[in-house]
Amino acid sequence: MNNRWILGAVALAAWSTYAIAASDAPAPSVLVTQTALRQGTLPRTIEAYGVVQASAAASRTVMAATSATVQTLYVREGEEVSAGAPLMQLVPSPQTTAAYAQAQSAQRVAEQLLSRTKQMFAQHLATAQQLADAQKAESDAQSNLAALKAQGAGGAQVLRAPFRAIVLHVAASQGTIVSAGSPLFDLASPEKAILKVGAVPAQALLVGRGNAARVTAVGEEQSWPAAVVQRGSMVDPATGLVPIEIALPPGRFLPGEAADATITVGDTQGYVVPHAAILVDDHGGTYVVQDDGLKARKVAVSIAGAHGDQDVIRGDGLKPGQPLVLSGNYQLDDGMSMRVEQPGKKEAQ
Known part of the structure; x- marks a missing residue:
């Protein structure tokens, strides 16, 4: 019995010592x-994705001035050409050649009629009104012939690039006959490209002309500064998005290239x-x-x-x-x- 009491006292003393030591230990x-x-503040931004296009303000469609046959084609789609570079050679179509010959004949007849009328007027055999009519007929015939010459009806004509441009589209092939007013080329200045993106209406309403943006080509890490030039005011039914146009820095992007845009619309x-x-x-x-x-x-x-x-x-x-x-x-x-x-x-x- 005494041994049990002794063992119990020893155990109690040991537990008390452990508890005191534990209570003195620092908390974890x-x-x-x-x-x-x-x-x-942080910039408030929206993200949008789109494709680089030629700016409408820097694009031009070259059209046929008169009915003609494409004799020689000097360029291909996607090619960059300098200002004044030859694009296409046109020769008048049979119909245009006939119209030009008729205009030449009409001018000769009008000149002869005017000459005779002047002589008769000097002999008092023609009135002043007849002389005026002959003068007008000669002037009209001359203007008609000059217009046909300007349109290239007088012979082969080489169309040239009006500015340094990228040939976006060639609408005619060699040997084809094109009518007056038919589009031949779509040209765009490489210095004035835009990124056309789409945004959901709620985000698009936050965007305004002049908003700063950063544009990154897909697959690239480098981003470039840009600015919003136009935000649409209606939803494109084909995409359900509002179109936004962003002006790009010259020489950094190519038409047709896909890119992401981060547009700053304010601060948070x-x-x-x-x-x-x-x-x-x-x-x-x-x-x-x-x-x-x-x-x-x-x-x-x-x-x-x-x-x-x-x-x-x-x-x-x-x-x-x-x-x-x-x-x-x-x-x-x-x-x-x-x-x-x-x-x-x-x-x-």
Whole structure:
């Protein structure tokens, strides 16, 4: 019996010693890094995708001035040509040749009639009205012939590029007969390209002429500055999107090239924080952790905007005087202790 009492006393003393030692041990804590919580702004942007096109203001369709046959074609689609470069040689069609011959004949007859009328007028055998009519007929015949000459009816004509251009489309092939007014080429200046993108109506309403943008060709990393030149005022029924045109820097993009555009439509104000500071709970809610006297405090927040690796957050529970926890925040729960990592000093977690 005495031995049992002795063993019990020894066990109780040992447990008391362990409990005292445990109570004196420091509470577990998490090593973290922090940043100050500051108000700021981030650009508010929308993303859109589209294809590079020739600007309507820098495009031209070359048309046939008269009925003619395509004798020689000097260029192909997609080719870049200098100003004045030959595009196509046209020769008058049989109908145009006949019209030109008739105009020449009409001018000769009108000149002869005018000459006779002048002689008769001088002999008082023709009236002043007859002389005026003969003069008008001669003038009309001369104007008609000059117009046909200007249209190329007088012989072979070489069409030349009116400016440095990219040949977007060739509408006629060698040997074909084209009528007056028929399109022959679509040309566009390589210096004035646009990116035509589409945006959903809710986003498109935020876009205005002059908004800054950054454009990146698909598959490339480099982006280039650009600006919105036009936003449509109706939805394209084919796509369900509102068309937006963005002027591109010269020489950086080619017609037909696909590209992404990030358009700045304003600023978003709030607390600007690194993306790493934001966590998601089991219910899909977003929150951050603040340092409340080296004790963790979870704060529910909403994300008002994002740009790059930063976000703008808002939340009623945010306190500007309490630092925001970055690394180590996912290990923390409300009330847990933390210790702050000192710059240049590594400490075991």
